[in-house]
Amino acid sequence: MDHLTVVDEIFLRTHRGMGTPIALQGLWRTPDxxxxxxxxxxxxxxxxxxxxxxxxxxxxxxxRRTWRPNTRAHPLDVAIGPLRESEILPWADALGTDLDPENGPGWRLSAARLHDGGTVVALTCSHALADARGLIHAITAALRSLESTVSDASTELAGAELVPARDDELWSRTTPSEWADxxxxxxTIFGGTARALHQKLSRPLVPPAPDLSPDRTFREAGPDPVSSSAVPTSRKPQSSRADTSDRHLRPLLLTFDATHWDTTAITLGGTPNSLFIHLMANILWQTGFPKPTITASLPVDTxxxxxxxxxxxxxxxxxxxxxxxxxxxxxxxAAYQRRMSSPAGLPEEILQVLPDRxxxxxxxxxxxxxxxxxxxxxxPDAVRKVGPHHCxxxxxxxxxxxxTTFPRTQLAGYLSRxxxxxxxxxxxxxxxxxxxxDAIDKACATTGLRPSPW
Structure with a gap:
């Protein structure tokens, strides 16, 4: 049994309708x-x-809330009929419904045949359960286990259906009592709040518009810069955060030759990661984003x-x-050496004792x-192969x-190799x-990158 972190609980609240709902998804394709x-x-x-x-x-x-083992699961979801190339993402986008990290199950495994004879597999889970690296670790562990005992897969599956896992089989760490926790x-909260008050007696305890990061993080900049003269564009300016009635999702998957990407980054004096950030910003500007400065949030694996x-x-x-x-x-x-921080220096643990709203x-x-x-x-190498099938x-x-609730974020990108x-x-x-x-094509052209469909 483990305790939820502050970050876990922020994503749990999005599941409850407070904020933007988020599910994570891994997709695999095999040619057969x-x-x-x-x-x-x-x-x-x-x-x-x-x-x-x-x-x-x-x-x-x-x-704090805690995690408990739960062997209830959505049945394996196999799509009826083969999917065309253009149908893969709409199919995958619909797999995030009915995920419940509280009552379970909070994840789903799905698969579909493709018109070219291949298979696409999707593992989708509530963000409350794991982040991207956590989801990858979960499927890696499953695939490695499968590889080591593939001949006994059917027998083990039948046993798993009948015998629920015991707590001591899955969770080796002991948990202090709820009173001790x-x-x-x-x-922690009283001590941290007292220190914050001592340092900032002239400021209100709870600012009218706090910016508390989910991740022990840091904010040193002031308000986002707003251009006094928007960049000329023939396109409609993007909607503000307050007006989201005409906003909608547009997902895309692209691939790039890794050697060419890395060489391009070196030629431009950067790294593969800084080229990624540069590309993301320029894609947004190419869509007609009016401000001369773009602020990017960068997750850090801790x-x-x-x-x-x-x-x-x-x-x-x-x-x-x-x-x-x-x-x-x-x-x-330099940014990776710092983190956004809680408002007024308050301890982040305060979020775990306050009512959800x-x-x-x-x-x-x-x-x-x-x-x-x-x-x-x-x-990891383990995801290259699923049983006898190469991905x-x-x-x-x-x-x-x-x-229904759209964030400030206009464009999100997830890069993996x-x-x-x-x-x-x-x-x-x-x-x-x-x-x-069109914005992707123009942004890639400025650096010489050559995207291909996934």
Missing amino acids: AMEPDLLQAIHGRLRVGHLGRRVVSPRVPGA AVSQWT RDEPRVDNDLAMTEIAIERTDTPATIRDRAK WAYALSKGAGERDILCSNIGHL TRVAARAIHPDI LDDTYTLALVSLAADSDFLP
């Missing part, structure tokens, strides 16, 4: 048909793995070991139109900037099931997202 027994074996391993858990609320005020939480959790922090940088991958490299390097008000908009640049990095394409991304291929998963959350394909 995948056997139903193999998919069922993977499903069985995931069910007794670390995604097989749910949130339990405490009985003692101030104690509550005392620890309140001690793991010291592989585990299925929301183990991340956020930082940010400002990007000007004159910036290059070289200048962004230096700015990003109060906690949501304090953390509303946490980590949201104009663009999100999530560099997931190299994917030709793998992608990791976020989706927004049943979205497998072998000699970078995959860029994009989602536009702007009013004029129909311009996205």
